[in-house]
């Protein structure tokens with residue numbers, strides 16, 4: 001029952017790798033941040049309660065996270081790429097009680113590079129594709145290469161929220177890395193490398 005957990009500072013490229021891994025292995029990509037954003041867009045009861053946390057760049061309280069992912073983490077949940085969960089020790093313990101984790105992959109990147117990547121990130125308003133203006137210098141018009149829509153900055157990719165999110169990573173999510181290390185499940189990768197290289201390295205290291 002191989003389930004994967006992806007961990008890393010904001011901007012470390014775990015979303016990109018989650019996409020590549022889920023395609024490669026035919027796994028389901030569970031992106032918790034994007035599920036939360038959908039709740040906000042649809043103005044659900046949860047959406048309205050989490051909005052302020054999300055915009056500030058603070059972690060959403062566990063009760064909301066658990067109510068969103070509980071239906072997904074069923075007894076026979078299998079072949080999941082968990083992107084953005086767990087982010088606290090409490091969440092890690094909750095997960096441990098639900099499904100087994102084969103590998104937790106930690107994308108290592110320093111704060112400085114992470115901040116630079118986040119402030120130059122743009123997202124397509126139509127298909128949610130992510131771009132980095134630093135890597136894609138030809139994106140002068142800031143339009144999506146896939147669907148032509150205008151690209152925008154994510155609401156929480158502003159200086160204040162970026163700093164709070166990175167702070168939450170160090171204070172609340174770093175212990176989760178030790179959690180998986182103690183269970184001998186941790187695989188570290190250098191997130192400075194190019195996405196394609198990282199993907200190939202992962203496929204060669206993961207025994208799936």
Ligand code: ADP
Nearest residue numbers: 010032033053054057058059060084085087165
């Ligand atoms: P990033 O990791 O770059 O901050 P995400 O899209 O993964 O972006 O998450 C956006 C926001 O959603 C987070 O800042 C946080 O408010 C909330 N969030 C996502 N995952 C969790 C989680 N597991 N626990 C609590 N809050 C979360």
Ligand code: ZN
Nearest residue numbers: 124127144147
């Ligand atoms: Zn698009």
